[in-house]
Amino acid sequence: MHFELAEEHRMLKDLAQKFVRDQLMPLEQKVLAREAEGKGVGLTAEERAPIDEVSKSLGLWGLDAPEDVGGSDLPQVAMIGVNEAIGSTVVAYTLPPDSPNLRMMMATVNERQREAYLAPYVRGETISAIGISEPGAGADPAGMTTTAVRDGEDWVINGRKIWTSRAAEADFTIVMAVTDKEKRRGVSAFLVDGDNPGFKVLRRIPMIGGAFTYEVALEDCRVPGWKLLGVEGQGFAPMQVRLGTRRLEMAAWCIGLAQRALDMMCEYAPQRVTFGEPLSRRQAVQWWAADAATKIHAARLMTYDCAWKLDEGRDVRQEISMVKVYATEMAWEVIDNAMQCFGAMGMTKEMPLQLMASLVRNLRLYDGPSEVHRMVVARNLMGGTR
Numbered sequence: 001m002h003f004e005l006a007e008e009h010r011m012l013k014d015l016a017q018k019f020v021r022d023q024l025m026p027l028e029q030k031v032l033a034r035e036a037e038g039k040g041v042g043l044t045a046e047e048r049a050p051i052d053e054v055s056k057s058l059g060l061w062g063l064d065a066p067e068d069v070g071g072s073d074l075p076q077v078a079m080i081g082v083n084e085a086i087g088s089t090v091v092a093y094t095l096p097p098d099s100p101n102l103r104m105m106m107a108t109v110n111e112r113q114r115e116a117y118l119a120p121y122v123r124g125e126t127i128s129a130i131g132i133s134e135p136g137a138g139a140d141p142a143g144m145t146t147t148a149v150r151d152g153e154d155w156v157i158n159g160r161k162i163w164t165s166r167a168a169e170a171d172f173t174i175v176m177a178v179t180d181k182e183k184r185r186g187v188s189a190f191l192v193d194g195d196n197p198g199f200k201v202l203r204r205i206p207m208i209g210g211a212f213t214y215e216v217a218l219e220d221c222r223v224p225g226w227k228l229l230g231v232e233g234q235g236f237a238p239m240q241v242r243l244g245t246r247r248l249e250m251a252a253w254c255i256g257l258a259q260r261a262l263d264m265m266c267e268y269a270p271q272r273v274t275f276g277e278p279l280s281r282r283q284a285v286q287w288w289a290a291d292a293a294t295k296i297h298a299a300r301l302m303t304y305d306c307a308w309k310l311d312e313g314r315d316v317r318q319e320i321s322m323v324k325v326y327a328t329e330m331a332w333e334v335i336d337n338a339m340q341c342f343g344a345m346g347m348t349k350e351m352p353l354q355l356m357a358s359l360v361r362n363l364r365l366y367d368g369p370s371e372v373h374r375m376v377v378a379r380n381l382m383g384g385t386r
């Protein structure tokens with residue numbers, strides 16, 4: 001057993017770090033100012049275009065996508081370092097294509113869907129969203145009530161989705177809907193185009209962390225039969241593939257964010273003198289740093305272990321829940337201590353710490369709140385009803 005990252009994966013991590021340092025970090029002050037005005041953290045098309053050009057030329061697109069549609073087919077282990085780097089800044093940037101829906105599609109698409117949806121997605125020509133959560137069902141998606149009913153060759157979807165990220169910008173949304181009411185998880189996935197007249201974006205909801213989500217109504221939303229993604233009534237398993245991919249990404253982002261907060265604290269604490277001593281000589285501050293370094297190390301090992309097991313095709317449901325809870329709560333604590341260390345400066349919107357904290361606060365909630373992931377782990381240990 002050894003813990004050395006393969007040479008090519010280490011080089012990729014270095015490349016991603018350099019990309020973040022040279023391309024994203026210079027935009028951070030602009031993004032902070034924009035978020036302070038309530039305009040969110042998203043990049044404008046003008047800001048994004050040159051960055052896209054660089055990331056593409058560096059070969060950072062389609063890293064974990066299949067080779068036959070233009071990707072590099074890299075394992076999950078290779079993606080951890082990349083996501084650590086991408087997560088270390090508050091400049092919101094996704095290397096195309098966003099991995100979670102990619103993985104879900106890789107597990108489900110037929111030949112026609114591969115050509116029409118997967119291939120353009122991998123080429124970075126389209127963006128996507130996913131609609132799982134509903135006003136009455138979030139942490140427990142099995143309670144969703146949106147239905148899809150067959151009508152001749154088509155499916156007709158009716159219901160309401162909420163908190164859907166990117167719903168208004170996406171070329172297509174993977175909409176989860178009940179197709180078998182008799183089964184608790186008789187849910188199927190559908191590829192719904194953004195311009196489908198039955199797909200109605202009702203409102204944009206400002207979230208903390210400069211994010212926006214959307215509420216969407218599906219009103220007699222007619223979808224051709226071939227846009228059923230995967231097996232009818234068995235949409236839960238590929239949806240879990242998707243959620244698992246995001247949760248692992250989140251863990252890597254949290255490691256990047258926590259490391260950034262620790263680095264900031266280590267640079268600042270020796271300079272700031274109170275009561276005749278630098279903060280770095282105070283045990284309280286030393287322990288913040290020591291505990292942060294220890295927990296970042298633990299989170300990194302857990303995340304790589306989980307990624308490796310996923311690449312080996314093992315069942316990692318428990319590990320994914322553990323990693324998601326541990327990394328998000330770890331980053332929350334580390335960033336909070338760093339904010340405390342910086343005093344009033346840590347509370348300003350001119351510094352990234354408060355935005356980093358808000359980003360992590362969201363991560364503790366979406367793709368499963370911590371309590372639900374603890375429930376999954378406890379159920380594995382002690383058994384349970386479902």
Ligand SMILES: Cc1cc2nc3c(=O)[nH]c(=O)nc-3n(C[C@H](O)[C@H](O)[C@H](O)COP(=O)(O)OP(=O)(O)OC[C@H]3O[C@@H](n4cnc5c(N)ncnc54)[C@H](O)[C@@H]3O)c2cc1C
Nearest residue numbers: 130131132133137138139163164165362366367368369371
């Ligand atoms: C920024 C952001 C982006 C999002 N993007 C998307 C998206 O793109 N697509 C999408 O479908 N959804 C998205 N969501 C929704 C998100 O996945 C849900 O909000 C989340 O799953 C929780 O569902 P809920 O809000 O309905 O909370 P509820 O289900 O009402 O739960 C509320 C709280 O109850 C507690 N709780 C629930 N169940 C248990 C339990 N079994 N044991 C103990 N405590 C429990 C937890 O503390 C939980 O936070 C997003 C959310 C946010 C904040």
